[in-house]
Amino acid sequence: MRKRLLASAAAVAAFGLLPALSATPAGAANAGPGAPGIGDPYYPTYGNGGYDVSHYDLRLSYQPATDTLSGTTTLTARATQGLTSFDLDFALPVSRVTVDGRPAAFAASGEQELVVTPARTIPRGRTLTVAVTYSGVPSSVQRYGFTSWMRTPDGGVAANEPESAWWWFPSNDHPADKATYDVDVKVPQGDQAISNGLLLSQSTRGGWTDFHWRQERPQATYLATLAVGHFDFTHARSAGGVPVLNAYSPDLDPATAANARASVERTGEIVDFLSGYFGPYPFDSAGGYVPNVTAGFALETQTRVFYSPKFFTKGPNTSVVAHELAHQWYGDSVSLERWSDIWLNEGFAGYAEWLWAEHEHTGTPQELARAVYDAHPASDPFWTVKPGDPGAANQFDDAVYDRGALAIQALRDTIGDHAFLALLRAWPTQHRYGNGTIAEFEALAERLSGKDLGAFFTTWLYTTAKPATFPGA
Template sequence: MHRRLITPGALAAASLLLAIPASAADYQPGAPGIGDPYYPYYGNGGYDVSHYDLRLKYQPATDELEGTATIRAKATQNLSRFDLDFLLDVSEVRVNGAKAAFAASGQHELEVTPANPLRKGTPLTIVVRYSGVPSSKSAYGFSTWHRTPDGAIAADEPEAAWWWFPSNDHPSDKATYDVSVDVPDGTQAISNGTLQPTSSKHGWTNYTWRQNKPQATYLTTLAIGKFDVTTGKTSNGVPIINAYSKDLGDKDKAARASLERTGEIVDWLTGYLGHYPFNSVGGYVPNTTTGYALETQTRVYYSPRQFANGTNTSVVVHELAHQWYGDSVSLKGWKDIWINEGFARYAQWLWSEHEGKGTTQELADYVYASHAADDAFWTVRPGDPGPDNQFDIAVYDRGALAVQALRNEVGDQAFFAILKGWPKEHAYGNASVADFRAYAEKVSGKPLAALFDTWLFQPSKPAAPAAHSASVAKTSAAVAQPKSWEEIAATNDVHGG
């Protein structure tokens, strides 16, 4: 993933018969960023998206992509123009049926000026026709479009959409999706949700995927190549769809031995996190050289490198736990990343305990004891780590340590009620660390401000008294490494490059 700070470098007009029109001065451009201080130009102001319909055609041999995106949205202010986040070459934009002016701006902005200004509350149908070679495009010096020997994939965090569809690219503006892709016969297209009936005509096969639950833009994925697809169902009847590149080499068997336990792991996670929130589950392993995994909603992306040393169920646990913590309940702003990563890591600790390879308390003690007070590990604040440290190992390990401290403070009964209740409380929405603290206080009946400040916001190692009171690091003697530690540590680059 990318660790960077980017510096800020249904009618078009109201009828005169229905309302007095606002003056031109009342209509303003939507902001070029949604307001996230970590990434000032990510997302856009002035509108809210409800649905993306993407009709694509892709040629793997040349990396040429053609597309028509239909975006259903609503104006949230009186708009004279608005931005979309996008990099490819645009040939036409229409807003509510009328041609709109458009121009590229900045690193990844598409400025759209509708034929008539848009009053707040106006339903919008935005159609963008485009084409290009995604691998030829970059922004801020990087690309998240990854070519493979037989195609390409789009999977990255905190951004990936710009290279293949125009969007309001921030997790706070979630939407449903229809993704329809034409590819040459013999090639497949993998995306989120459920696969609709396929069809073939004149040497091209169409794959259409439907995601009927709100989904963040960075969790929307596309994989084009030659895959072996396996299917099944969880004990509760959720369809499982896994896909493996046909040229994974000696990583193939380990990848399958890991992903084919998806149904078992989902069933197990349901006991802790509640009802699985989506209509399908699974993952895909393309032939890429990237090293990370990503919790792309319902269809997790795994790099082959995750299985270079054999089976790795711990990374599967991590990414599937994200379906509740991160996907169904998404962060409000990128500073809230702890809710995603601290709890996905803690799910790995629970899996360790389930497999008899070390309890969550033993893992917490080991993490605490493994980092001296002057270790830079403690300078990272998981509750607001900053964009440069957003995916630092401390967000994961110190983040999980904070979860264990919370458990010890409120007791198992309240803790597991919080763990399961939170995804239900905010299902398909967005929430912040502050929201989580308020919820934990409500369920437990305890004030938790001091605990959250100590474990999530102080840039220093919690002192021994605080650690003892949280039942962490009960002894100053050397703490034995739990048996699961190497397997867990092997997933440390899940969001690495």
């Protein structure tokens, strides 16, 4: 959701102090190819096996007129097995790959696999540096029938879930392998480049402006974002001291733009409000951006939320802001371990909307949960989607969000407010900057409440039928 080269003995061997290196270094006798997937049953080819990334360093340039993205991404990783080859997830044309400074063979495979064969086998436990140089037109590339790169009238945007990295940087594309990021992007003078974290520097030379962003906390690959074009920036701080940077496309419909600002400019206020439930805000910056795109979704891109302008066409909408900011705790700081755990993201972000509604005096969580329960009769297919394991085809179904939030209110009614409010803070505290599973969440809920909740979670998360009674009734 976001850095030690192989020590070479070749020079020593040249003086006769060591035998010449073999193709298989000591400790690499059992080496083999890294798996082309990380092992997620929903997306078997997403992510990769054999290594763990600690840092991505992106040095890119982007030309909006031609939608050409070029540059080099350098990954710092640790081999978790002996590697004769390994995969990266990437879709743009590649011109060169090096591993620890040595040229490596590479080949595209399948929809998004880049298979890299280093000049020398990588022993297990060794830190490796992989540099990939590439250039392409992201919007022209489709994988599995779609693109995650959105063209705008003056540039482009990378934002999507569960995949968007393939269109702008090579990666181990799965939330189970989080890393930190440096994103350095050169754009024509007059344009801006937006990414995650803090803007460390901005400088102009020779008709190009360089923007250097840094994300110092671990981040899942799908939570990395890039937007290039013309933007109006605003700067503020929450009452709790969190720096807030927001950006808006200046060519939005005027009414939509006014509604967007009326909503997104409350980011600091909503961060402070949610901190009262979830604990201290986990990152060093917050904010969002509203580009001129036709997409109909918002995404919790870490520290810099992506909002489609469609959320603001009918009026101000702070509900979506509360939803995406809740993800900064539930989904970004604590990321899912596998995509079947999506309830840990969307259920809690949906429930945060209800907490915010109560704050805004537009309904209590209990009232809103009752409305969801009553709106769907037992015959409604809504109840056939299991929030705890919806399947890849239903991962973003309304039931994951609404039935998922309903399950959280049911949990609150079952364990009581004291244990429930402790649980809301304990989960993002204990798993801060890491990953978690529903099973681990259930265990924590049982420990804090002192109750056996196995039957409860089976009913509310894993049963394809409407629960017989409304929670709290």
